Amino acid sequence: MLVTVNEYQRAWNKVRKQSLSHSTYSVLLFVSCLDVDAFVSSIMLGSLLQKHLILYKTEPVIGYSSLRESFSRLESSIKNVFLIGCGSSIDLEEYLGLDESNADLNIHVFDCKRPWNLNNLFGSQLVICYEDCDIKQFDRYREAYDFLANDATTDNDSNNSDDTRFQGSQSQKSQEIESTQSDRDPATSRRKRHKSERQTYTEVLEAYYDQGSHLLSTNAIQVYTFLAMIGETSLRMLWLAVVGLTSIEGQYPHLYNLLIPTLQDEMRRLNHANNSDASSTIQDQKIKLKFNFNTEPDYSLFLLRQWCLYESMVHSSYINAKLFLWREDGRKKLHKLLARIGITLQDAKESWTHMKPTLKRALKSKLDSVSEIYGIEGITRQGVIRHFGLAGVMSAGDCVESVAAVLETGKAEPLLRDYDGQESERGTSDEEYEREYKELTETWVKNFWIAWDAWDDFESMKRGVEKAKALQSAVVTTANYIFDKNLPKDLQTFRMVVVQDAPDIQVFWNPLSLQRLANWVFEGCAELNSTNLPMVFAVLNEHKHTYLVYGIGGRKPRDSQQTESLSDFNKFGSQFQETAARINARIRIDAFDSAIIELSREDLPRFLEALDTERS
Amino acid sequence: MYGDLADKLIAEARRSENLEQIPLYQTDIVRAVCRETRQLSALEDQALATAGSDRTKLATAGVYGLCQRRNKRCLLAYHRQRLLKLQKKAWHEQDSFETSNLSPSEQVFVREFNEVLVNVKDMFEDIDLTGSMDPPREMYVEVRCLQDAGEIQTEYGVFDLSKNSQFYVRQSDVHRLVQQKLVELVKK
Missing domain, CATH: 3.40.50.2300 (Response regulator)
Incomplete structure (x- = not known):
């Protein structure tokens, strides 16, 4: 309803x-x-x-x-x-x-x-x-749905002719034969009209499902x-x-x-x-x-209020993509930018809370003055900042990072779960997989409650922030490795990144962290090539012999001005499923986001190939 | 040295003072202390018999006597501390506490103490004497389930206690579950 x-x-x-x-x-x-x-x-x-x-x-x-x-x-x-x-x-x-x-x-x-x-x-x-x-858009779908639903029931009641509720195309041939047989009969002509109606309605519904997942x-x-x-x-x-x-x-x-x-x-x-x-x-x-929160000028920088200017620039996906920070000259560019706005490296590396107030106040106008030269117009924007009394300040973005980091890693001090040494003991049977998966999910649920206890308390949030920093550093290291090795490969219909071995790879055996990394790389690639291809991002979990695969639908770069379509469509969800079914690959689709799947290691090359043909 | 064993008991009692659980009853040490006391008693008798008017020997006998008394005090202290804890537990968590750590006579004590308690409670049917002394702050509380415990019947219905879920329910319904440590209160 x-x-x-x-x-x-x-x-x-x-x-x-x-x-x-x-x-x-x-x-x-x-x-x-x-x-x-x-x-x-x-x-x-x-x-x-x-x-x-x-x-x-x-x-x-x-x-x-x-x-x-x-x-x-x-x-x-x-x-x-x-x-x-x-x-x-x-x-x-x-x-x-x-x-x-x-x-x-x-x-x-x-x-x-x-x-x-x-x-x-x-x-x-x-x-x-x-x-x-806007619910008007649903009217036509409702009409189509009701028609087909009624149709299916009457069909079943009368003579069980063909149950083509949602796969209308399959019975096209038989339709043609029928129509040549008896053209003058009024009952058949009614049925014929009925059939063509059904055809169009089925197409309406198919088009609805095929538009791809979006928000x-x-x-x-x-x-x-x-x-x-x-x-x-x-x-x-x-x-x-x-x-x-x-x-x-x-x-x-x-x-x-x-x-x-x-x-x-x-x-x-x-x-x-x-x-x-x-x-x-x-x-x-x-x-x-x-x-106590309000709209205030903010920057597209990572955890600026909890870190220092330099680090939050280096860890910001926006700056990283725009200045190509993974390259040597990218870093030089960043240093030059800082020099141009008159902030010494020493000042930039001072923690934000202790940075000179004059610099803080002037930062917005300084960045605005050079943003055009570096093509980073989007660096200053409006953000929502919350003041925790004397304890400190946190932007909504900081808050998100902190909660996300806790959901990903929980309370444990080191970021990674300790996998070493257990490898030999563990078998590779399906039962083992299941057990391990269960263990993992249990830690995630536990993290959920840790985050629940923390979200409203500044000190606890601050601990989350420290985790987020560590996670983001891992993202930067791994992404730099990916760019260094030139891992993103362009296929016909999408760009693929397959990561088999990289520093800190274990961090990304978790959907949330994987998305973090994939988005980072995606943004970098989008700046690198003007062709705006969707991306399939796969990370190997050596321990389980599976790949965690995430598909990102193509989207416009952050500061493009076009707004004709409200949202970015991601068609990978259904395509993943269809492809896997077609080539008979072993996958696990359990995440609520259908564009995240787990795929067995041997099936990946076949899968990507089939996916490419499926899409073209 | 005489008295060392009894010292161990005291140390044990002190250690367990702030513990939630009652630690294992130290049967061996208690027995050893009794044995030592009996030995001391024999030695004292012997010393007294042969002493006559030898003041050194009389003094020795005196020290033996003091050692016995000290042992006795230590034994009493050890047991008293345990008993007080048992009583407290009997008041607050009645049926739910672990008795495997207790000595047989302690178990008898607990049983009989509980009987007395029930009798006393019967005299005041309208009052929950063993309930918490702190007035509840809220009628409803948030609790988080710590382990899978299946379905639990309460006054108004059934709880499905599955691990890692959180409830917002009547305080009176979960009061007992909190005591049994199946759920924990979520701090606000």
């Missing part, structure tokens, strides 16, 4: 009404782990439920299989299940095995990955899909819109929404630029409301002090 913005209030009232019973808890939140956006969204929804004294349970899930497993243990008292950051792309009713016995269950989906599985949207009464974008919004924004519609916005929620939105900035800069103004308006509104209200209580003022 599709629920649009105007119907949010009604949906929420229903949830509230159903949760009034005296059971232990009747609401369950499933949160996609390893996803900063889903993470903050779950905190937002959780606070909302707490405020209304609705009892609930939160459970982080890694991928589809763990979602199904947890779902199978569902208690009978549960009336409402929220899926956050997952579930839009599969047929939930079928995958989770719902039947009549679940008739009083509601599954709410807050997931901004598109395309929807249309069975969720139109076919099911149990699945409630929240959609805050139209973020989970946090969706949840925030939900809160706004039911009148529950607050500074705390707003901050989380900002963090959620910022988390996609690296991957979808356009979407970020599109959506941030709305949140900035909200910031003005809430800050103003709190200031002007003379009767605001001490409680309000406390919250105001705690969540």
